[in-house]
Amino acid sequence: MNAETLRRTPLFDAHVAAGGRLVPFAGWEMPVQYEGVAAEHAAVRERCGVFDVSHMGQIGIRGPQAADHLQRVVSNDVAKLAAGGAQYACLCADDGGILDDLFSYLLADRDMDYLTVTNAANHELDLARFRQLADGFDVEVVDCAADFAMLAVQGPEARGIVAALASGELPPRMHTATLEVAGAAALVCGTGYTGEDGVEILVPPDDAAGLWRELLAAGVTPCGLGARDTLRLEVCFHLHGNDIGPDRNPIEAGLGWCCREETGFAGSAAVAAARANGTAERLVALAITGRGIPRPDNPILAGDDRIGTVTSGTFSPSLGIGIGMGYVRSDSSEPGTAIEIDVRGRRREAEIRSKPLYAKST
Amino acid sequence: MATEESYPDDLRYHREHDWARIEGDQATFGVTWFAQDSLGDVVFFDPPEVGATVAKDEPYTEVESVKAVSDVIAPLSGEILAVNDEAGTNPELINTDPYGEGWMVKVRLSDPGEVETLIDAAAYKALIAD
Numbered sequence: 117m118n119a120e121t122l123r124r125t126p127l128f129d130a131h132v133a134a135g136g137r138l139v140p141f142a143g144w145e146m147p148v149q150y151e152g153v154a155a156e157h158a159a160v161r162e163r164c165g166v167f168d169v170s171h172m173g174q175i176g177i178r179g180p181q182a183a184d185h186l187q188r189v190v191s192n193d194v195a196k197l198a199a200g201g202a203q204y205a206c207l208c209a210d211d212g213g214i215l216d217d218l219f220s221y222l223l224a225d226r227d228m229d230y231l232t233v234t235n236a237a238n239h240e241l242d243l244a245r246f247r248q249l250a251d252g253f254d255v256e257v258v259d260c261a262a263d264f265a266m267l268a269v270q271g272p273e274a275r276g277i278v279a280a281l282a283s284g285e286l287p288p289r290m291h292t293a294t295l296e297v298a299g300a301a302a303l304v305c306g307t308g309y310t311g312e313d314g315v316e317i318l319v320p321p322d323d324a325a326g327l328w329r330e331l332l333a334a335g336v337t338p339c340g341l342g343a344r345d346t347l348r349l350e351v352c353f354h355l356h357g358n359d360i361g362p363d364r365n366p367i368e369a370g371l372g373w374c375c376r377e378e379t380g381f382a383g384s385a386a387v388a389a390a391r392a393n394g395t396a397e398r399l400v401a402l403a404i405t406g407r408g409i410p411r412p413d414n415p416i417l418a419g420d421d422r423i424g425t426v427t428s429g430t431f432s433p434s435l436g437i438g439i440g441m442g443y444v445r446s447d448s449s450e451p452g453t454a455i456e457i458d459v460r461g462r463r464r465e466a467e468i469r470s471k472p473l474y475a476k477s478t
Numbered sequence: 479m480a481t482e483e484s485y486p487d488d489l490r491y492h493r494e495h496d497w498a499r500i501e502g503d504q505a506t507f508g509v510t511w512f513a514q515d516s517l518g519d520v521v522f523f524d525p526p527e528v529g530a531t532v533a534k535d536e537p538y539t540e541v542e543s544v545k546a547v548s549d550v551i552a553p554l555s556g557e558i559l560a561v562n563d564e565a566g567t568n569p570e571l572i573n574t575d576p577y578g579e580g581w582m583v584k585v586r587l588s589d590p591g592e593v594e595t596l597i598d599a600a601a602y603k604a605l606i607a608d
Contacts, residue, residue: 137518153544154519342518342545409522409542431521431544438522460540460547462524 125170126265126324134338142237144171147340157346157433159337160310161476164271166336167344169316170324173239174264175246176228179255186230189249190220191366191387193376199224202290202307205374206366207242208383212390213362214369216242217354219307221292231260231303235356249382264303265324269331270314270347277334278304278315281327286315298330299323309344311351311472349439350432350474352401358412359399359427359441368395368443370471397424398449401471402440404457408464409438415458416442416466423448426457434474444468483511485603486577490596492553493605494535497577503590505554508581509541512606514573517543523569525561525582532556532585534592539582541572554592556585 122145131138136147147168149156159165177186187194192205199222207216216238221231234242239261246257269278279286282304283296289306297304300323305316319327332338345355354360360369367375367390375381377388404410410429415422424444432439444455451470456463489497495513499506514520522542532538537549538558562581565571572580587593597605 148545149518152519154521346544407522407524409547411547431542433521433544 123171125168126321127168127170127328130325130328131168131338134332136338136340139341141341142171142235144236146171147338149340149342150338153340153342153346154433156337156339156343160271160312160339160343160347161434162272164269164273164277164314164336165339165343166328166331167268167270167339168265168324168328169268170265170321171236172266173234173236173242173259173261174318175232175234175243176258176260177230177232177246177255178228178258179253181253182229182255185250185253185255186220186232187379188253188382189246190218190232191375191381191383193379194220195379197222200287200291200293202292202305206360206371207245208366208381208387209362210383210386212365212383212386214356214360214364214366214371215245215362217356217360217371218242219305221303221305223292223303225294226303228258228260233266234261237357263320264318265321266316266318267324267327267331268308268310268314268316269336270308270310270312272313274312274314274336277331277336278317280334281330289313298327300327302327309353310347311353311474311476312347346430346433349428349430349441350434350472352441352471352473354399355428364399364443365390365395367391368397369399395446397443398446399427399441400444400449400451401469401473402426402442402455402457402466403435403469403473404438404464404466406465408457408459408462410440410442410457410459410464410466414442414460416444417456417458417463418448418453423455432474438464439473481511481574481576483515484577485510485599487599489577490553490593490598491602492551492596493602494551495606496551496553498553498593498596500593503587504559504584505556505587506581506584507553508576509550509572510602511576514576514580517541517546517548519544520569520572523565523572523582525563525566526558528558528561530558531588532558532583534595541569550582552585553596554585554587555589556587558583559586560584
């Protein structure tokens with residue numbers, strides 16, 4: 117893909133000005149780092165960082181049967197969502213495969229009833245799935261991706277900094293609020309992808325640069341995709357396309373907790389069968405106990421048996437060791453199990469760990 | 479993290495972003511400022527074995543940043559006499575001092591005539607400016 121076909125967020129110029137190193141990602145030209153991954157990672161763990169996640173998409177649902185429709189589309193129990201609430205779920209294929217993982221918001225005071233945030237690479241397919249499953253429901257499924265820029269402000273100081281720019285009280289975790297932030301009409305969500313407290317802020321694209329500027333002026337560190345990946349992997353959040361995908365169901369991925377088969381969501385029969393029968397493999401967290409860094413596609417070994425494959429791997433800046441996630445045979449998936457990882461021909465001693473790999477010491 | 483961009487005049491350069499400091503029939507190898515800057519924070523370097531042979535233009539070791547693994551290309555051919563274990567323990571030396579404490583291996587050259595194929599600092603700077 118050449119540069120001309122890559123899309124740019126409203127913050128492209130701001131990234132260049134901040135020294136961002138831009139790379140192709142899911143069809144977008146996105147900053148992978150500014151100052152450096154280690155410094156950005158530490159900023160989020162210790163203070164506050166901001167990520168441009170405007171490449172992510174949004175799908176709106178409105179109409180009298182919006183709740184019934186979303187209940188059919190996503191794996192969680194949408195009826196449990198109160199006005200202003202946020203909920204994580206899988207979007208499944210009929211065979212239970214994970215087409216995407218999504219946050220949905222039940223909006224209290226907007227022209228949409230629900231807004232669902234999609235992964236950039238999956239947005240068009242998700243939209244098609246939402247529309248396919250709208251058959252028979254009195255709803256309108258609206259592509260809202262062009263309506264929003266999205267900034268994730270994350271870290272122990274994030275709430276304090278955003279609150280100082282906001283017109284009212286920030287929503288608690290897993291809730292949303294419509295507020296003015298730095299003068300922009302914002303949907304503020306108490307969600308994130310770093311394991312830290314913080315908010316995600318959706319604003320009209322034209323207001324993104326102003327909000328970005330205010331955040332940086334308040335001392336927030338601009339952070340790229342590199343730090344986003346190390347932060348999320350330390351706390352074992354799934355990355356669609358690596359750890360989950362159409363060839364994996366939520367049960368083997370450890371996402372059974374966000375599936376409520378009794379709601380009858382599309383794919384629920386397959387998910388129910390996987391839950392009842394068990395799965396051949398399970399997604400586990402792992403850590404190298406000596407030297408080395410696991411990388412995606414590295415074989416996972418127990419003695420001379422190949423028991424699985426790494427799906428995400430990196431160096432953990434917080435722990436100072438190589439960490440990852442991967443699928444292993446269910447009979448070898450207990451935390452504490454000694455394994456080896458074949459890192460480009462060299463066997464590295466490792467062990468299966470419980471999730472998350474990193475937990476904040478309080 | 480890193481130092482100011484520089485390409486010392488006393489080194490010879492390989493277009494795959496490696497340098498060689500030639501001392502008679504021996505040479506020290508490492509990666510350039512440009513290479514470490516492109517990598518970002520170096521978090522892993524496993525020195526190769528002393529006694530192993532390296533072949534000009536072929537990978538002889540790897541460095542890893544948080545995001546990626548990169549081959550390091552031998553600028554010249556020879557046998558490894560010494561490796562920088564300190565950079566194995568503290569890989570950030572490759573960022574902070576790429577031409578000094580971030581060196582990778584010392585090699586006895588098997589074909590000192592290969593030195594003529596390397597480029598000088600001015601030519602290397604022109605190469606990376608393109």
